[in-house]
Amino acid sequence: MGILRIGRFKPYESGLILGITVLAFLLMLMVQTAVGAEEGVKPYPNAPISFTELVDQVANEVVNISTTTVIKRGPGPSQFGPHKQFRDFFGDDFFERFFGQMPKERRQRSLGSGVVIDPKKGYILTNNHVVANAEEINVRLVDGKEYKAEVVGRDPKTDLALIKTKKSLDVKSGAPLGDSDTVKVGEWVMAIGNPFGLERTVTVGILSAKGRVIGAGPYDDFLQTDAAINPGNSGGPLFNMKGEVIGINTAIVATGQGIGFAIPINIAKELLPQLEKGKVIRGWLGVSIQEVTEDIAKSFKLEKAEGALVAEVIEDSPAEKSGLERGDIVISFDGKNVASPNELQRAVANTPPNKRVKAEVMRDGKTRTLTVKVGAMPDEIPETAKAVTTGLGLTVQTLTPELAEQFDWPRDEKGVLITDVESGSAGAEAGLRRGDLVKEINLQVVEDTKQYKRLVGKAKAGESLLLFVKRGSRTFYITLTLESE
Structure with missing residues (x-):
């Protein structure tokens, strides 16, 4: 094996070489810094050196929304008084003398954000959850001017709402609505809002993902961003670098940092004509x-x-x-x-x-x-698609392939699935369980909740019903007495 000899270590030579190397590096760094300062070198391609111009361009279009909701207090013990058992023993008069009566309702105040889309009409786009059930809605502009507002239309399924101030807004123009379909992952974005009541907070980041399904509703299709979004940002805009609104900020991951979600603005644009009419019909x-x-x-x-x-x-x-x-x-x-x-x-x-x-x-x-x-779309889904509860103390649903997979039944199995058994009911006393499958009632085949309701509905309170039930690989008959509802 050949050995490569290395020259003897010489402190004065190594020190001289090191000194020359460091000096050369510092000179090169100074030259690069000077050139970068003159030419405006950016840390990433297309990244702005400063966001100040964009903030100046769009800040006036963002508003703070404060709402007041009346919360009615249900019957129960005083907030500061002892437990119900003690009140029942001593009586309400005794405790009211010491603790006083609790008010039957209280006023809850909340903060959110919104974006002006038509100052002349006073139109502001925000989240449904920001203004839902609000008794009072107040809007404040960047310059401190305040306006009373009211809900024009809400859509809980997409968490969008359109509100209107009672006077035209003193804003030069509404925010331009961009195209959320063409925005690309990795693009810079800016969020402006009212997090924790800190007005006109600006945060920036990138678009992290598109088309996110987070279980918020049936029409999930969120934009994801790492721009900081916090409580109070709800309803505020997510801008691209052109100053166009590409999303309405709506949600965060409570256990994660740098994960926020916005409703694509194209969804809002599709719904706006219906929101103006006060109701979304799908x-x-x-x-x-x-x-x-x-x-x-x-x-x-x-x-x-x-x-x-x-x-x-x-x-x-x-x-x-x-x-x-x-x-x-x-x-x-x-x-x-x-x-x-x-x-x-x-x-x-x-x-x-x-x-x-x-x-x-x-x-x-x-x-x-x-x-x-x-x-x-009806206001309520027809009964055949819902769970059905009857006087037997059973909650049942038509066995679908999805439910079959969940409850370990073959995909082609037919019947009515018991999804809940009320404690103390006829079904519970007979030993029926969640996951059991009702195949027949009074010797008649049952394949869906409509047939189940029809057959149970024929019986009167106190009459017995013969059920044919399947549990795993075992089948059995059982008699239940119909209770009065």
Whole structure:
């Protein structure tokens, strides 16, 4: 093995070399710093050296919103008084002499943010949760001017609201609304709001992700940013570097830092005409849908795990009238591909009621095209899609493939699933459990909650019903006496 000899260490030579090296490095650093100062070298391409111009451009369009909500106090012990057991023993008169009566209602004040979109009309866009149930709404501009405001329209499902001041706003112009579809991950963004009551707080960051589903509602499609967003920022705008609003800040991850969410402004732009009218009316099909997983795709012999699987079709709904069936996989709607249940939900919701559209579905390995006349979403979902509680003390639901998977039943199993058993009820005393499957009532087959309600409804209080129940691999008959409701 060859050995490379290294010259003897010489302190004076090494010191001289080190000194020359350090001097050269410092000179080079000074030159680079001077050039950078002259040419405005940026830490990242396209990153602004300063955000001051942008802040000056958009700050006047952001408002602080303060609300007052009246909270009614229910019956119960005084906030400072002893527990109910002691009050029951000594009596209310005794304790009211020492503790006094609690007020029946209290006023709760909250802070939020908003963005001016039409100063002449007094229109301000904000979050629904900022103004929901508010008795009083006050708006304050950057210059300190205050205005009384009222709700024009709210949409809890997207957490958006449009409010209006009683006078025109003394603002030069409304904030321009950008295009959240074209904004790219990694772009710089700016949030301005009222976090913790600290007015006109400016934070910057980048767009971290798009299309986030966080479980906030049926139409989740959030922008994610690492710009600091805190309580009080709700309803405030998320700007791009052009000064355009690309989102309305709405949520944070409580356990995480640098994770905030904003509603894409394109969703707000779609809803604004309806918010101005005071109510959002969405399209409706009347189906329960679920994700197409890899396993489900294999079971249905699909090439890709895409689409929306129909788990239930509500009776007399637009879906049923159009020929949609349980087990269909919707792959396109109104000419647009459907990759997930969320995409189908948003597409249907954005379709005007009574419009006829084409829907492509996979059924029995073949593609079929159906014509669907979209309905208007009802205020309450029809009973067949809900859990049903009866005088037997049982809460039941139609067994869907999704519920079957959750409760370890075969996907093609049919019946009515017991999801809850009331303590002390006839069902509980008979030993029925959550997860049991009702197959028959009085020797008649039961496959959905409509049949279940019809058969139970025939019986009068005190009469007995014969249930055929399946539990795991075991089946058995059981008799229950109907209680008076």
